[in-house]
Amino acid sequence: MVRVEELEAALAAMTQWRAPGGRGVDWGVLEADLGTALPVDFRSLAAAxxxxxxxxxxxxxxxxPGAEAAWASESRNDEILQDLHEMEDMEDYVPYPQPGGLISWGESDRGDAFYWKTSPADPDAWPVVIRTDNADWIGFPMGVVEFLTGWFGHTLDVPGLPGSFPGGSPAVRGLSDRVG
Incomplete structure (x- = not known):
């Protein structure tokens, strides 16, 4: 499994946002509300x-921290995925919490969506799935941190996304953890 430090090496600009000593996400609350455990690599990224x-x-x-239930609720009740499912525009994918359903972990400003497919049962084996803004579905047999490390390290081709991204060294902004 690829570690967060390998992602930091591929995307050095992110390190300015690392929380010294961790962020204190309550994984028990989040995963209980979500109804599933999440991959270790993602938990490590979110902890930092x-x-x-x-x-x-x-x-x-x-x-x-403090908004774990909201994150879980948004993941469980993804309206965009529900709409795509109703329109039968998901190929063989289904929204979570259906077995093997998709959980979002990212999005682009162009309408690309980044998910896990929650199958197999082991969250650490969940593959990344992208729905591009052109409605193409592309799967990658790896976790989030490995996917991002490959993409930003220029060792992974991500078809359907802009060839100009991520470029040489993209800027990174961290958004506030303030709740409320």
Whole structure:
């Protein structure tokens, strides 16, 4: 499994947003409300970082301390996925909490959406799935941190997304953890 430190090496600009000593996300609350455990690599990323906006293009949604239930609720009740499912525009995918359903962990400013497919049963084996703004569905047999490390380290081709992104070294903004 790829570690957060490897992502930091591929995307050095993110390190300015690392929370010294961690962020204190209550995983018990979040995972109980969500109804599933989440992958260890994502938990490590969220323990160290707030929501990240990379290159003014990609937003990586990371739960904030004190807002775990809200993050879980948004993931469980993803209206966009529900609409796509009703329109039968999801290929063989389904929204969570259906078995093997998709849970969002990011989005682009162009309408691309980034998910996990919650199958197999082990969250650490959940693959990344992207729905591009052109309605193409693309799967990657890896976790979030490995996917981001490959993309920003230029070792992973991500078809359907702008060829100019991520570029040489995209700027990274961290969004506040303030709740309320």
């Amino acid at each position: 970082y707030p929501v990240l906006v990379i290159g003014d293009f990609l937003t990586v949604s990371l739960p904030a």
